[in-house]
Amino acid sequence: MQSGFTRGFPDKFTVSVSCAAGVESVLKKELFRAFSIEAPAVNGRIEFEGDPLTVARCNINLRTADRVYIKTGCFDARTFDELFDAVKSVRWEDYIPKDGRVYVDGRCVKSALFAVSDCQRIVKKAIADRLCGVYGLNRLPESGSTYKVDFYFYQDKVSFYIDTSGTGLHKRGYRDMVGIAPIKETLAAAMLLMSDFYKTRPFADPFCGSGTFLIEGARIALNIAAGIDRKFAFNEWKNFDKKAYELAFSEAKDKERLGEKPDLRGFDVDKKAVELTLRHAKRAGLEKVIRAEVLPVKKFKPWAEEGTIVSNPPYGERVYGDDDAKKCYRELGEALKGFDGWSAFIITPNKSFEKCFGKKCDRERKLFNAEKECRYYFYYPKKVKQ
Ligand SMILES: C[S@@+](CC[C@H](N)C(=O)[O-])C[C@H]1O[C@@H](n2cnc3c(N)ncnc32)[C@H](O)[C@@H]1O
Structure with missing residues (x-):
């Protein structure tokens, strides 16, 4: 079933908001005050259930968040085969259209798989395999907008995220020149x-x-x-309902x-x-x-x-x-x-x-x-x- 704010996206998914170390409690308060969202902070992230409107609201409003992601899964993986199978089991087609350009980045911490570039290659290959199978393609054309996928390995558990923010949320748009040691x-x-x-x-x-x-x-x-003057990665996605952004934007304007x-x-x-x-x-x-x-x-x-x-x-x-x-x-x-x-x-x-x-x-x-x-x-x- 599709919500009023999806065009190809699932009705509900996990939204994951990241922030700098030491700032988690402030981000938690922001989420609660703005949207009555209550969730624990774990390793610099706060995760909760949401939809495209939640994604748009978080990107536009949160002052202390670094980025807003859609979390697509979390798996145990100690070998490249396990990593490949884990990636391939995710329903990437729910988020990435036929012409989506997939860019993969990630981090490996305290895990058997520690070579980031090898993991990047495997993750990209498995996503391409999955999408080609679903869309009946031999290879992805990658002629559309970019979907950045991040993987994060921690103690042999790997989580996958799609970055909805694009440029980090600290870039509000007003600062175009750099002074001496500016603060983020x-x-x-x-x-x-x-x-x-x-x-x-x-x-x-x-x-x-x-x-x-x-x-x-x-x-x-x-x-x-915070983000009223800028655009986000999801603004480029043709499968992301523009109405979600428009509503979140006008809500924010009304609150000024x-x-x-x-x-x-x-x-x-x-x-x-x-x-x-x-x-x-x-x-x-x-x-x-x-x-x-x-x-x-x-x-x-x-x-x-x-x-x-x-x-x-x-x-x-x-x-x-x-x-x-x-x-x-x-x-x-x-x-x-x-x-x-x-x-x-x-x-x-x-x-x-x-x-x-x-x-x-x-x-x-x-x-x-x-x-x-x-x-x-x-x-x-x-x-x-x-
Ligand atoms: C770390 S920077 C501040 C950066 C600022 N928070 C920002 O985001 O751009 C320190 C500033 O202190 C200024 N400064 C150095 N000595 C000073 C003094 N004696 N009185 C006033 N300002 C001084 C420098 O010119 C510099 O702009």
Whole structure:
């Protein structure tokens, strides 16, 4: 039986949403708040039952997800023959049309089959065999749109996924130029959602770089969906019902709260970084909401009684050396002495941060920025308004 949102897709299937390590609990909350979906997070993924509308909604709305997949199966496989038979038993024809171009990628972890390129070849061959058999072809023409299949081996169990996102979901579309060590949009959103920032609470990033925290913060405040400006792999699929995307898109547009007046300000010592922030804010349609100015952190002052700071200062690698980074942390610590009613949330892998900043954090979490293990330090306000 077909649902109202399928054209060749099964009525229900497993949707699998992936995210960076350390971000699972935030993604879980997002899924629950937005769609009342409750499911456990396992190995950086959350899986639940859904349909094409679920796929469209997750891609458009989730701020912290890396990608949204359709999971097509999970099998035991210790030999290439077992892998071939497992792949061939999957009903790929439910998702991949006659002219679909199949691209296979994958990972092997702690498994007897560990050579990724050999597994890639076997998986591709078995999918082609299955589809040729079903469609009565000698070979796949692969003249249509791309269906990327990912396999993931873990302890001799292999799972198969079709990637519905295409380009990673951190690519929102507003950032077209790169500043110094920009943070991924998905991680920035997760850090904001872990902080106490909300709607109209004054917000500052004293090391704003290309403006990621400011733009993600403004989008959270105005309830602008993360993927509203971009398209996804499934938009190219002729067997994916366009109505599912159109409905998810119009639902997201209806939820925007453009009347809110958030107060987001960015500062950076580098004029080029400030220009970049303003450029990206404009590209995101947020030029009236986000302000940015050139200011060294030692001159950073509060403009409101309370607010939230979320930032990633230099780490002490590449452009800024360790001494420069430590100086930034000291100057940030000194400047924040004047911010009694403000909370601060700072990410860095630099182990000297708390010592240089001059204060132990109230809480910390382990996060990964571009594969680098970092600490996310939480400092709650000294003075809370009664
Ligand atoms: C890691 S980058 C921030 C990246 C930013 N979160 C983004 O997503 O693009 C650190 C920034 O701190 C700025 N910076 C370095 N020293 C500074 C100082 N003393 N005062 C203010 N900004 C400083 C750099 O110019 C750089 O843009």
